[in-house]
Amino acid sequence: MNAHDQSTRLLRRVGADTAGFDSPAPTPRLAKLARGLRADPARGAIFIFLVAVTFVMLYPFYFMVKNSFMSSQQYIAGHGFSTASWSQLFSALPVFRELGNSTLIAGSAILIILFCSTTAGFTFAKLAFRGRSVLFLGVIGCMMIPVQSIIIPEYVNLSHFGLINTYTSAILVYGALGTPFATFLMTAYFRGLPDEVIEAALCDGLTYGRTYWRIALPLAKPALVTVIVLQFIQIWDDLLVGLLFLQEPANRTITVGLAALSSGRVVSIPILMAGAIVSALPAIAVYIVFQRYLIAGMTLGINR
Amino acid sequence: MGLAIAATTAGAREGRNRLGRNRARAGVLLLLPAVLVVGGFIAVPIGQAIYYSMTNWNGITAQWVGPGTYLALFKNPIFLRVLENNGLLLLSVPVAIVVPLVIASLINEKVWGWKIFRSLIFLPTAISWVVIGIVAVRVFADPGAIDSILGTVGLGFLQRDFLSQPGTAILAVGLTFVWSMVGTNTIIFLTGMSTIDPAIYEAAAVDAAGRWSIFIRITIPLLKRYFQFSFVLTIITAFTALFSLIFIMTGGGPNYGTTTLEFFIYLEAFSVGNFGTGAMIGVVLLTILLGVSMVQLWLLRGEH
Numbered sequence: 299m300n301a302h303d304q305s306t307r308l309l310r311r312v313g314a315d316t317a318g319f320d321s322p323a324p325t326p327r328l329a330k331l332a333r334g335l336r337a338d339p340a341r342g343a344i345f346i347f348l349v350a351v352t353f354v355m356l357y358p359f360y361f362m363v364k365n366s367f368m369s370s371q372q373y374i375a376g377h378g379f380s381t382a383s384w385s386q387l388f389s390a391l392p393v394f395r396e397l398g399n400s401t402l403i404a405g406s407a408i409l410i411i412l413f414c415s416t417t418a419g420f421t422f423a424k425l426a427f428r429g430r431s432v433l434f435l436g437v438i439g440c441m442m443i444p445v446q447s448i449i450i451p452e453y454v455n456l457s458h459f460g461l462i463n464t465y466t467s468a469i470l471v472y473g474a475l476g477t478p479f480a481t482f483l484m485t486a487y488f489r490g491l492p493d494e495v496i497e498a499a500l501c502d503g504l505t506y507g508r509t510y511w512r513i514a515l516p517l518a519k520p521a522l523v524t525v526i527v528l529q530f531i532q533i534w535d536d537l538l539v540g541l542l543f544l545q546e547p548a549n550r551t552i553t554v555g556l557a558a559l560s561s562g563r564v565v566s567i568p569i570l571m572a573g574a575i576v577s578a579l580p581a582i583a584v585y586i587v588f589q590r591y592l593i594a595g596m597t598l599g600i601n602r
Numbered sequence: 603m604g605l606a607i608a609a610t611t612a613g614a615r616e617g618r619n620r621l622g623r624n625r626a627r628a629g630v631l632l633l634l635p636a637v638l639v640v641g642g643f644i645a646v647p648i649g650q651a652i653y654y655s656m657t658n659w660n661g662i663t664a665q666w667v668g669p670g671t672y673l674a675l676f677k678n679p680i681f682l683r684v685l686e687n688n689g690l691l692l693l694s695v696p697v698a699i700v701v702p703l704v705i706a707s708l709i710n711e712k713v714w715g716w717k718i719f720r721s722l723i724f725l726p727t728a729i730s731w732v733v734i735g736i737v738a739v740r741v742f743a744d745p746g747a748i749d750s751i752l753g754t755v756g757l758g759f760l761q762r763d764f765l766s767q768p769g770t771a772i773l774a775v776g777l778t779f780v781w782s783m784v785g786t787n788t789i790i791f792l793t794g795m796s797t798i799d800p801a802i803y804e805a806a807a808v809d810a811a812g813r814w815s816i817f818i819r820i821t822i823p824l825l826k827r828y829f830q831f832s833f834v835l836t837i838i839t840a841f842t843a844l845f846s847l848i849f850i851m852t853g854g855g856p857n858y859g860t861t862t863l864e865f866f867i868y869l870e871a872f873s874v875g876n877f878g879t880g881a882m883i884g885v886v887l888l889t890i891l892l893g894v895s896m897v898q899l900w901l902l903r904g905e906h
Contacts, residue, residue, distance in 0.1 A: 340813075344708045348719045351705055355723050355784060357747070358737040410639065418636035427626035437636055440644045442895055444842040446864040447884035450871045451650035452643065454661050474643030477636055506628030535730030537846035542872065553846075557732045560850055567740065574736050578729045585728035589721065596786065597793045597831075 366572040373568050383568035390566070391559055391573045393552070397580070399544075400551040403468050404533040410473030411480045411529055412522060418477075419484025420510045424496050434485070441478040445538060453542055467543040468551075472533050480525045483598055487521035488514060524595040527588040531581050552577040648888070651881040659878035671882055681883070683858050684866045687772055691840045691862065694776040698836050699829070701780065702787035707817060709788070710795045720792065724785040731843070734782055735850030739765065742774040742851075768859025771852050775860050778847060779840060787832045794828030795821065834898050841891060863887045 365373055372378030387393060422434045452471060453462070461467040491514065499509040515522075540554035550558065556577045560570055585592060656671050657664040675681050705723065709716050726734070741747045744763035752760045764770040798821065806816045845864050848854055854861035854869055861869065863883055871880030 341711065341713050344711050345713045345715070348705075348708060348713065348716075351784075352719055352722045354781070355726055357741075358726065358729070358734065361737050361740065361747075362733075414636040414639050417632040417634075421629045421632040425625050425629040425632070427622070427629045430629065433633060433637065436645070437640050440640050442888075442891055443644055443648055444864065444884075444887060444891060446842065446845065446867045447651055447888040448644060448647035449867070450661075450877050450880045450884065451647035451654065453871075454877070455647065455650075457661075470639075470643060474639045477640050478644070481636055506625065506632065510632060531728055535728075535732070537730070537732055537849060538868070541849075553730050553732050556736070557846070557850060560732070560736050561853075570736060574733045578733050581728045581730070582725070585725065589724070592727075593724075593789055593793070597790060 362571045362575050362578075365568050366575060368568045370566045370568060373566075383566065384572050386566070387569050387572040387576070390569050391555055392547075393573070393576055395548065396550055396552040396555040397576070399465070399549060400534055400553070400580075403465055403472065403540075403551060404530055406465070406469040407472035407476065407533055408526055408529050410469065411476040412525060414473070414477045415480035415484045415525060416515060416518065416522070417510065418481045419488050420514050422481070422485040423488035423491070424493070424514070425506065437478055438482050438485075439478075441482060445475055449538065449542065456543065462543060463546045463549060465544075465549065468539055471539050471543060472529075472536070475539075476525075476529045476532065480529065483525060483595060484518065484521055486598060487518055491517060520591065520594075523588060524591040527584055527591045528595045530584055531592070534581050651884050654878050655882035655885045657878050659881065660875055661877045664878065667878075671878065672886075675879070675882055675886070680858055680861075681866070684861050684863055687858075687860060688841065688862050690772050691776055691779065691844070692837065694780050695833070695836050695840060698780045698783040699787060699832055702784050702832070703791050705784065706788045706791035706795060707821065709792060720789075724789050726782060727785040727789075731782070731846035732850055734778065735847045738774070738778045738847070739851055742770075765852055766856060768856055771856060771860045775844070775848060775851060778851070779844060782847075783836055783839065787836065790828055790832045790835075791825060794825045798824050830898065830901060834894060837894055838891060841887065863890075 366383055367381065368378055369380040369382045372380055418437060422430065456462055456467045456470075461470075495513060495517070496509055499513045500506070504512065534551075535553060536551075537553055537557055540551045541557065544550055544554060547555075547558075556570075556573050559565060559573055654664055656668055657666050709720055709723075742764035743749075744761060746764075748764065749761040752758060762770065764774045802820060802824075803816065806820060811819075841862070842864055844862060845868065848860055848862065848865045849868075852860040854865050864887060867880045867883045867887070870876045870883060
């Protein structure tokens, strides 16, 4: 029996609460109550209202899809159907190159964030030593610093090292920006693990490093997924950092490429819409698959 | 396991000290990645920003001027204009909270398909501000979606290119901002509503309380924390997350009409080349955000 099984079993036995990562408890009684109120004609009105709200929220998708299937002339005329814009998209925007850049940069930055936030989160939650709370406040406090406040010194510093227009600069900046919140999230998660699990591992002769790697990390999968999903969407959708640190067209992420295309002098709206759809699809796919984790991460701050 | 029990008192103390030292060493090592990344790429740059905000800095050379730079900034009419724009955007914060509150409470009535409504309304959260901005430009342009709605309801005389006048341009940015907050805030309120014990509603139903009075007297007070959270989140978003939207929709214009603090940093540093002024506006932005956080902490303290 390896240490992981052991700790999982222990965890189950103590019924550990892992910081609200489970979906909220269903409320069958409330549902029954609501069903009891069905005689209410207001429910029909509510349904229609929600359909209208949903339409407003999905309007951009409708607009993008509808207009991407038009040629430029058809767009001006206001009707018609054509796939011309989709075939022109790939010459107007180096789609695959930019999708690759986005993936590489987001992936590398997320690795940095995961490494820094899990080591720090584990320490803050489970290793008491002097000076810990000062460091905790220091790292978590950086959550409040907006990127715009540091972007100028950051730019100058990285250009001293000749890193502007390299993937490295964007990866490092995204990695640093994501670490404080991820550390906050991992600390909250590891606090939910019972101390007994860690103590048992230490008594079995594991070092702190190995306890982190072999026991704590495998137990933290839901929190890891939450960090990955939140950061992926954040980095994928970001413009400012990419705009400043990746000025070479060949290095651009898809979001920066799309912004550049949009601010270009001659821009075909249907092609732009096709590009917007392509840039949005990966983040939407991640959203659809991991919606639960996204919400868990977003709402974690409430119970601080 | 029985090690500590078997040991003598003195031995136990020594063992504990050694354990403590080990733990401190492990803790420092495990914290190193996070501290280096956050320190090097966030803490150091914010220190630099504060120093350079009091200099005349072009990115290469800097001459010390002193704190007087801040006095000069607050006498700069463009800066005051920018602050005013931030103030105007703050006016939209209550709307960005009340609208999602209404939507959430209607979804919480659990009419047919409510889970689908919830997912679809949250979906735009995944797409980038760049994509949102690209569509929003066409919504507010002339001809655009808003203009055609105005024409249909007989308000044709209001039709215009909303982005070409400062007053209507900031309105367009504000409306887009409200739209984009709907998903997030709705989910926050729904999460809050799911934590309310259904027995409370049952008791209210027994007392024959009306739907409206249940909402005002039970739901709203129980959602206090969630209001606070969404309020702070919405304010922070208004101050720090609209760069890409403004970049795409208006470029800060017309005539600084939609330039907010965060956008002004970018314009000053990277269009004009005043790195010192840019850093200074960054410090002002940070100070405002710290103020918001202080108010939040103070409110939370009052609760205990």
